[in-house]
Amino acid sequence: MSVIGFVLSVNFFTSTVGVAHTLYVSLSGSDEPPYSDWDSAATSIQSAIDAAMEGDEIQVADGLYALSSPIILHKSVWLRSANGADECILDGGGMSGYFSISSRAIVDGLTMKNGAGVCLDVSDATLRQCVIDYLDSANAWSGAEFNSCIISNAHTISCGNVVFSNTVIGGEAAMPPYVVMNSTGGSNTLKDCRLINVYLDGVEPQPNRAWRLEQCEIVGLVMVGPTHLSGQMTGPGQLWLNETIVTDAAITNLNVLDSHNAQFWNCWFEMNMGSAPYLRLTAGAEGSYSNTLHNCVLKNVEIGFSSSPFPVSTHLWHLDGCEIVESVTVGPIGLSGQITGPGYLWLNETIVTNMSVTNLNAVNVYGAQFWNCRFEMEMGPEPYLKLRSGGEGVFSNTLHNCLLRNVEIGFNLFPFPVPTQPWHLDQCEILESVKVGPACISGQMTGPGYLWLYETIVTNAAMTNLNAVNAYGAQFWNCRFEMEMGPSPYLKLVSGGEGPYSNVLHHCRLKNVEIDFNVFPFPMPTLPWHLEQCEIAGQVQAGEILLSGFLSGGGLLQLNKTSLRGVTVSNLHDLICFDASISNSIVCDSPGRGIQLSGSSLLTHSRIVGNSGGGVFCDGGGIVRNCLILSNHANSGGGVLLDHGLVESCTIADNSATEGGGVLSVSGGEVINSIVWNNQAPSGSNWWESGSSAVWSYNCMAPGNPGMNNLAADPQFEPGTYRLEASSPCIDAGLNQGWMTEAKDLDDRARVVNGQVDLGAYEYIFSTSDYDGDGLSNEQEVNQYGTDAYRRDTDADGMSDSIEITAGCNPSDENSFFGLVSQSNAVDHAVSENGFVLSWYSAHSKTYQLSRADNLANGFTAVIAQGIPATPPLNVYTDTTAQAEAQYFYRVSVEVP
Incomplete structure (x- = not known):
């Protein structure tokens, strides 16, 4: 059996005595030792190695050297090709065995290919400009260096303290196959290398292994196993890490960095050029993997973004003390750690x-x-x-x-x-300041910071112990505002801005809250709040704002220079006012006093009904004007408890108390132009004084009062109401006041009719009179048409009530009116159809006349058509007599029988 190999045990040159010689190897040589020229060159590389001395140089001629036995290089010689690796090829023939090379030398410019087994064994040696191709496996030991080499299609390279520089590792073929490089211990360094389909430490993990990649380019796919990795890596390829520890690395312009249980320490990730705008960090597998970045910098990076179909729980990333520069995008994964900007x-x-x-x-x-x-x-x-x-x-x-x-x-x-x-x-928890813009928020928020809301919709939120909630055009639905503890006893709801901002609370609960309480210097009209079906618990204070809505609950509401308009207040324990203004409101069903007025507070055009601690308490001041105070009960002063203050043009009826069923004066005050009637009390059913005398004038009450022009007669209320009958002695019985000139009564009608004010909260309407001069009697307007008897144009659409009724329009609807609504040129091409098309709103059973003028000074002398029948809701008519390019004025009229 043949064993084919190339054993290169390569060590650094040592100092020798003597002169270095050059030996030659050529397939065409005569193979005559000492191989000193090309003619006598050895025909085998091993022969030249055997003949060489330490420090000698061996040159190998071009050619394909088919090896029949291992090459053993065990001397510090320089083995190099004459014309580079492309021309000098060592071929193992693919036979079973290996290239066994175990010597100390420099090998330069050779191609080594087609070996099996452990084909290359290197230690303390340098390979330069070599090509290693289709070798089964190789060993590279301490001190080995590969410089400007190409290593491709090798199955496995075992490395220990090896340096690769300017080397291309891997093959262009799709993996597998790919080059597997296993560290056998120590640190291996790749400098300025190009990696194509390479696997680092993926087969046989060893302890204390490390790889340092300095200015390396990754092309295709590089997979790294459970090892240590550092250095500078760039793309455009993909890097896959499996239980890898990466330290002090700069990773730029990769297409993908896929990690499974990896750790990164002091690394830099960046995409500054490439096919995509982001370097992608991805993770995912069938199990749960956690990847950690410690003190890393990320610039234009995607993490776990559309990487794999695995559920979120399998994609875990921990960023510990990491800095984000420019942009980082994170997909459907789990993320934790500390991130800074x-x-x-x-x-x-x-x-x-x-x-x-x-x-x-x-x-x-x-x-x-x-x-x-x-x-x-x-x-x-x-x-x-x-x-x-x-x-x-x-x-x-x-x-x-x-x-x-x-x-x-x-x-x-x-x-x-x-x-x-x-x-x-x-x-x-909100600290210092949080601002919310045009968004929807919900949840539970606590203080002690400030929350700023700008055109925000807040639903089902609980806000507790915040210093303030600053709102600009916000809406709150089913929210709870509460101060349980904090820097002040109240949670502040504040509003303001350069324009009019309206904030609305729907079905909210307020406990220990201040609303716009001396916060901003903006004028009151810019600070409106509407509280719809809100509950007052504990204590709520309102500052210099405009407040409207419906309030209930067992708490206390305190108004400080507040304007309350169109508010219904129900079941509150107390409503206390300091220099406040309350109008067009209802205060009812309180277990305590309905409303308490102090200072210059003004209560007007309101109904105070059914309160268990009395209706109104004028505490050292306050004005009650044009109000109905009805069915309240108290120990003292069922309707009004007067401690200074002024009650004028009010109807106070059906209240009860132990003393002063209607009005009890304890320290003076004034009651004028009012009806105090049918109240109940053991002491003073309608009025009573228990201290300084009040001023009583122009009132209707019994028993009679010695004040000026007081009546003791029955005021004669309409059945079921507190308006006056036609025979009432209270009609025209009051004293006109300066404020009455443009004022309205409790029905929002003129306060003075017939030149003299009536007593009480309601002005009597004379049925046959026409107060507003619109051609309709008061009785017609009130009982037949439902219009305002004191306003010529109830719906403010520019047409009087009588004209709209004549034309068949709705005088209470501003969108229903009589008049031309559009005109345009006719589009029909027939000459007879040219002209102007006119349209107007029409009503059933009406007929119309259309007139025209070319000069308004001459009047509408040209009648275009008469008896035009109505075609509700809109009539359309074409004036075919109009001349082209002419200017006309048109008038449409209702024909009255």
């Missing part, structure tokens, strides 16, 4: 756990989940770390038990509508 992080259906994210420019999120994370901006190009969301579909992002400090959520990023940007914050 100043770049952008993009997350697509990612699960993020126990992660700290600081100083990033933005985190852009699509359907992600965050658990026990920290988001923070300590320093950076902007004061806030941005959490953004959006996409073509509906993406929901969830933060569980997270901490947010100086963060913006969904703030002015994408043009997508708000419903595509939902965020759920579950048990999250």
Whole structure:
């Protein structure tokens, strides 16, 4: 059996005595020792090696050297080809056996191929510009160096402390086959090498093995097993790591870096050129793999993005103290660790756990989940770390038990509508400041920081112990606001801006809350809040704002320079006002006092009904005007408890108390132009004084009062209402006041009719009169048409009520009116059909006349058509007599029988 091999045990040259000689090998030589020229050249390489001395040079002529026995090089000689590896080929013939080469030398410019078994064995030797092709396996031991070589289609190379420089390793063929390089211990170095379909340490893992790749290019696929890897690697190929530890590496422009249980320490990942904009870090297999990056820098990288079909739980990445530069995109994987900026992080259906994210420019999120994370901006190009969301579909992002400090959520990023940007914050803590832009949020948020909301929709949220919630055009649905503990006793809801912002709370609960309480210097009209079906628990204070809605609950509401308009307040324990303004509101069913007024507070055009602690308490001041105070009960002052203050033009009826069923004066005040009637109390059924006397004038109450122009007669209310009958003595019995000129009564009609104000909250309407001069009597307007008897144009559409009724329009609907609504040139090509097409709203059973003028000063003298029947809802008519290029004015009229 033949054994074919090339044994090259190569050592560094040692110092020798004597002169180096050159020996020659040629297939055409005469094979005459000492092989000193080409003519006498040895015909076999082994013969020249045997004849050579230490330090000699052996030159090999061009040719194909078919080996019949191993080559053993055991001397420090220089074995080189005459014209390079392409011309000098050593062929093992593919026979069973190996190239056994065990000598110390320099081998330069040879091609070695077609061997079996351990074909190449190298130690303390240098191979330069050699081609190693189709060898079964090779051993490279300590001190071996491959320089400017090509190693392709070799099955396995075992390496220990070996250096490869400027070497191409691997084959162009699709793997397998590929070159397997196993480390047998120590550190192996590849400098400026090109790797094509190579497997490092993938077959027989050994302890203490390491690979250093310095400025190496990866082409095709390089797979690395459980070893240590370092250096600088570039693409455009793919790198696969399996339980690899990578340290101090720079990895750039790879197509893919696929990792399974890998660790990276102090590495740099970057894509700065290539077929794709990102270097991809991917993971996934049938089992669960965790990859860790420690103190790494990532620039234009994708992590786990559309890599494999494995579930998210099998794709785990831990980024410990990593910096993101420019952009990093993360796909449907598990992510954890500590990340810092100043770049952008993009997350697509990612699960993020126990992660700290600081100083990033933005985190852009699509359907992600965050658990026990920290988001923070300590320093950076902007004061806030941005959490953004959006996409073509509906993406929901969830933060569980997270901490947010100086963060913006969904703030002015994408043009997508708000419903595509939902965020759920579950048990999250806000430190310093968090801003939310046009987005949807929900969840549980706690303080002690500030939350800023800009055109945000908030649903099913609990906000506790925040310093403040600053809202600009926000909507809250089914939310809870509460201060249990914190830097102040109240959670502040504040609003403001350069324009009018309206904030709405629907079905929310407020406990220990301040609403716009002395926060911004903006004028009141820019700070509106609407509270719809909201519950007041504990204590709620409102500042200098505009408040509307429906409030209930057993708490206390305190108004401080607040404007309350169109509010229903039910079941509150107390409503206390300081310099506040309340209008067009209802305060009812309170277990305590309905409303308490202090300072310059004004209560007007409101109904105070069914409160168990009395209706109104004027505590040292306050004005009650044009109000109905009805069916309240208290120990003292069932309707009004007057401690200074002013009650005017009110109806106070059916209240009850121990003393002062209607009004109890304890320290003076004034009651004027009011009806105090049918109240009940053992002491003073309608009125009573227990301290300083009040001023009573122009009132209707019994028993009579010695004040000026008071009546003790029955006011004669309409049945079932507190409006006046036509025979009431209270009609025209009051004293006109300056505020009444443009004022309305409780029915929002003129406060003064017939020149003299009526007593009580309602002005009597004389049925035959026409208060607004629109041609309809008051009785017609109120009882027949339902229009406003005090306004000529109830719906403010520019046409009086009577004209609209005549034309068959709805005088209470601004979109229903009579008049031309459009005109255009006729499009029919027939000459007779040319002209103007006119249209107007029409009503059943009406007929119309159409007139035309060419000069308004001359009037509408040309009648185009008469008796035009209605074709509801729209009539269309073509004026065929109109001349081309002429200008006309048209008028449509209703024909009245």
